[in-house]
Amino acid sequence: MRLNNEKKPAEADLVNSILQGNTAAFGAIIKNTEGLVTQIVVRMISNPEDRKDIIQEVYFKAYRSLPDFSFRSKLSTWIGHIAYNTCVNCLEKKKLVLREDLEEGLAGDEPEEGLFRKALSVILSAEIGKLTPLYRTMIVLYHQEEMSYADMAQVMDLPEGTVKSYLFRARQMLKTRILAQYKKEEL
Amino acid sequence: MSTSHISEMEIQQYVLDKTICGAGVVEHLSACDACRMKAENYLLLFSALREADRPVAEFDVAGTVLAALPEWPVLSRQKGSIALSDRFVYVIAFAAFGFLGVMVWLFRRDLFGALDSLTTVAVLVLLIPVIGVLFWQCYDWYKKYKNIMKKIAFTTMVLIGFLSAKAGDNDPGRDIEIKWESFHLFSMLLTFSFFAVAILYFIKMLLDDRIKNKLIEKGAPDGLITQLLQPSVKDTKTVIVKWVCILGSGGLGLLLAEHFQPLGIHSLAIMSLSIAAGFLAYFFFIRNTEKNR
Secondary structure (H helix, E strand, O other), X not given: OOOOOOOOHHHHHHHHHHHOOOOOHHHHHXXXXXXXXXXXXXXXXXXXXXXXXXXXXXXXXXXXXXHHOOOOOOHHHHHHHHHHHXXXXXXXXXXXXXXXXXXXXXXXXXXXXXXXXXXXXXXXXXXXXXXXHHHHHHHHHHHXXXXXXXXXXXXXXXXHHHHHHHHHHHHHHHHHHHHHHHHHHHO | OOOOOOOHHHHHHHHHOHHHOOHHHHHHHHHOHHHHHHHHXXXXXXXXXHHOOOOOOOOOHHHHHHHHOOOOOOXXXXXXXXXXXXXXXXXXHHHHHHHHHHHHHHOHHHHHHHHHXXXXXXXXXXXXXXXXXXXXXXXXXXXXXXXXXXXXXXXXHHHHXXXXXXXXXXXHHHHXXXXXXXXXXXXXXXXXXXXXXXXXXXXXXXXHHHHHHHHHHHOXXXXXXXXXXXXXXXXXXXXHHHHHHHHHHHHHHHHXXXXXXXXXXXXXXXXXXXXXXXXHHHHHHHHHHHHHO
16 A cells, blocks of 8 residues: 555654654654665665665754754655655766666567566566666665655655656566566576 | 557556556456556566565664764744744844944944044045945845845844934933034944954855755755855856955045045045946946856
8 A cells, every 4th residue: 555645643743852852762763764765775876885874874964954844744755855865966976877778678569478476586686776776766665665656756856747657667667678588588 | 349459557557556447448458468468467576576675774773873963952843933043143143243332332432533533524435435345245145145134134223223222312412412423433333344244254154054054964966055055266256356346446436535635525426436436347247247147
């Protein structure tokens, strides 16, 4: 089920508690959002050495900006947005490309054969890694973190329509590549 | 049933949530093997994605982050309370003008003595460029920090109002003496305004730094931060030209006033015209620069 946009009262209490000086309460926020932040950072940043620094940086930024958090979005979406922007900054600093090959590998008209679970998980993992950071992140946010299109749009600062369109192409590209890889291995 | 295949997007949509698909799509999929195979592949893909291992951080995130967090002062979110950033601006503004007031009060006798030796016209000749420079500089900053400057202007008005109220307590029989003293006080305040300009410049630097930190905390791209706050070569050039115009026109006015001695009403006209010429030159320079951009 997609996550909805309801604001949890617990979030407000948690934030107010931190603002009153209870830094330990920030630990609860970290626990709740660690998976999402790790997903974004791991999918966006390929260098494992950079990931630890970026994850920490994300939480430091979130902590410092907490007084400005206005509850217009869920806390996790807001932290996800900080994580995404921090990764984009890192990629820009290293002059790495965020959106290369967006049009590559779209649907062919060849008849498709079925995918087999046995090989799928191995190929899937490799093929997700070959997608661009943007597509990788979109795929995992939607299919693993079960984020809604609206929340993804907030995290990535993109219009909702663009998110849907990119996500459609990312899925199509992933399926096409997996099929191609599967056929290659069959031969 | 439609003979043409349904689109890839419709197939994806069908697999994600068939309840929002049209009857035509459902009907086509039930009859078309090729499209059904595509749908099954997507179904497998999405299912595999859901079941795929999630990456986990290779360190204790909460422990590491909490250990490195700085102590934080208690911050209120209550409506109506003054935000920390606003308090900061008020404190700086009060401190700046308070400092100015204290300096004027401490050195009032020396300053009156120095100004007594000058004639009224000479004082006015000096005042014109001072007012021009202040006006020029404040206008520039007003454009850049419109909202914050409004707060500083409000603070100034409060202080001036307070001073006026105190002045009203004086003996009405000493009107002429008070006016002359007020005039000297006014001149002195303007001279001290140069110090105020320095303080305002300091505030500007602080505000720039705070904006930069805020942008960094918000995770704004570095390019944007640089574009917003880092003075470009063109900006630096503009500042240089502005000061050349200000100082050049002021200096020229003083030279001309000195040349056409004794000082009189014509000296004031010379100063005013020189400053006006400086403004005009700067205006043409800015207009030309904007055209070329």
